[in-house]
Amino acid sequence: MVWVTRVLLRKYGRFMDDLRIYVKGGTGGMGHPRLGGEGGHGGDVWLVAQEKLTLRRLKSQFPKKRFVAGVGTNSRIFALKGAKGKDCEVNVPSGISVVADDGKLLGELNKPGDRLLVARGGIGGSLVTNFLPTKGQSFSIHLDLKLIADVGLVGFPNAGKSSLLASISHATPQIADYAFTTISPELGTVMYADHKQITVADLPGLIEGAHMNKGRGHKFLKHVERTKQLLFVVDVFGFQLSPKTPFRTAFETILLLTKELELYKEELRDKSALLAVNKMDLPNAQKNFNELMEQLQSPQDHMHSLPKEMIPVDTVRFKEIIPVSALTGEGTEDLITCLRKVLDEDAEKNIKQLAALHLSEM
Known part of the structure; x- marks a missing residue:
């Protein structure tokens, strides 16, 4: 435990x-x-x-x-x-x-x-x-x-990022049931039993067109550059910013988030990434989650009907996908464990790469 x-x-x-x-x-x-x-x-x-x-x-x-x-x-x-x-x-x-x-x-x-x-x-x-x-x-x-954090939460407004940060770190961000609650970065820390600490940053929500500096686009994206790991947070039931904007499924949300990162700076898509699928406590959530998992296993088979501008050059390969409920705490212990695991694996990989580089220069 x-x-x-x-x-x-x-x-x-x-x-x-x-x-x-x-x-x-x-x-x-x-x-x-x-x-x-x-x-x-x-x-x-x-x-x-x-x-x-x-x-x-x-x-x-x-x-x-x-x-x-x-x-x-x-x-x-x-x-x-x-x-x-x-x-x-x-x-x-x-x-x-x-x-x-x-x-x-x-x-x-x-x-x-x-x-x-x-x-x-x-x-x-x-x-x-x-x-x-x-x-x-x-x-x-x-x-x-630019904030320097171990983990940066990436998601559209109202995905539950603030609630998730509060659930895993006891930070106290402003939380409400409407978009754009988070307008300033919130930084919390998670401390493990061996006293290892990781910092998690909840950043202002993206909107479509953030790479062109719509909304708080560049203010958000510049902070993403300084995080070691990305944690995508999506609503299992999808997302709609306003009645005047299109509804996006959870799968489409992930594609759009990836596209925004890619258009801002291509190397962002190569960052280590995990996916937290939120609001699993609600009715029919498991059905939606199963459908999302099927789409993520073969994303190319589910993109044919989408506009070209929504499709990233390369889809994100998540190291872990964790179903969670920020409200009830379901899955958050697994998420905390996965964050540490992936950060440790990446750190070990970097050490090996530096050692190999040093040997090649001798």
Whole structure:
């Protein structure tokens, strides 16, 4: 028997995943024309990844969102070589992508201690510059946070993702019987008897067209990139966003979710994935589940009547398919066990691949 303790890891009530800041390197110091002295270079601006920090806290601490490095020291008679201006270090959360206003990726800070130079200081005045200093670089940049979790819940609105997270982790997301209850990521943790912990992220629900940034498309999909494993959550009875949108069966829902991930970034379809089929406590659920299993065993035989735009290039091969009821808890212990099993298998596989790569390079 697997003994599991579920606790809340973090609740993102007022979650912020993008912050625009202004950074400016320091101006260089003046040179000394008569004695040929060189002014000091201006200070640089660095981003430094730090644990237990959020973008909201960063904004609260620095409401002007301006970070400017120190000015280089002028050349003087008693110090012909001016000192470099003081660097400005900006502490930011781990899991940050740094993006320029034009969309160019400047770099990433994935773990605590990672550093990224974002604005160089100006050059000190010297003979080359006619002893006049230059200004430092200045930019407006976006700090784009992507959640880092072991498992990311993937599903359309009202699939029961929030209820499932609450059931397996004792997190307390807002839950209601209507779509788009989750508008901000919710992160919970599952702790096993051997003290191993895995984090599970419930992300805002997708809609068709998310890859084109409809709804909260890109805000959702960017977080999926930073999860080790995907857990698809579908309603065994299918899904309909509104009376004006088509009804989708559970099988069609899976195809659409796969298509959205694929269109956003092809490599997402290669992530390790499990499937939780929810609402198994309702009447006739088993019949629908059996039909879904038959469709998943030979998906090509059931796609001929579907529009081309719904069909992914390659269907997801789920490592485990678990029928569950987030309401009653049915199947959730099996789900918890499967999440751990697949994560451990993937970790072991990665270790073997790295060992093989190391041997091939010797």
